[in-house]
Amino acid sequence: MKGNILEFNETSRIAVISGADGNRYNMEISEWKGSSLPKSGMDVDFTGSETNASAVYPQSSASSGEKRIPAAILAFFLGTFGVHKFYLGYKKQGLIMLLVAIFGIILAGIPTLVIGIIAFVEFIIYLLKSNEEFDRTYVEGQKGWF
Known part of the structure; x- marks a missing residue:
């Protein structure tokens, strides 16, 4: 049932x-x-x-790997602002990335660059994981970082 x-x-x-x-x-x-x-x-x-x-x-609300590719694309294009984190349901981590990016622009851009590198690393990790491993780690396991 x-x-x-x-x-x-x-x-x-x-x-x-x-x-x-x-x-x-x-x-x-x-x-x-x-x-x-x-x-x-x-x-x-x-x-x-x-x-x-x-x-x-x-029961997974999304079929296996359904969120992997969209999350990777968001991490690549808008990852500095934490959009991929919000997409995966990680509000706290997304807010941290967004605030660091905004305040980083004010502080000579170095914090924003660091957040951009983190987002790019997550983009690569998302692409390298299988659909099942991605679901197990980020959808079911709720692993917020890397």
Whole structure:
């Protein structure tokens, strides 16, 4: 059955899933089949019985590698301003890059040049990763830098 994680308590390691059938199911962490911890809002596929969910698998909202090429192109052309970070959902990292780029222009351009080099390195890394590795690292794993 398809569903969505409503909340995940890291202390008790129990999640509440809203199933497509309109019912809510409790999931213990031992039933989680993902490589990273579950997060609120994550789409899942699971087996539901009464009030418990078992064999819970995360479902990627984007098909494998769908974000890799657009993120690489954004990193190449607008990476200095952190646009690729915003595209991947990394608001904090995107804001850091944007602010450093703006203030770097005021400070003789050196910080902006450094951020540009970081964006170019990320462009190369995005292109060198396979679709599955990119998804595992940047979409599911939420790795913000490099």
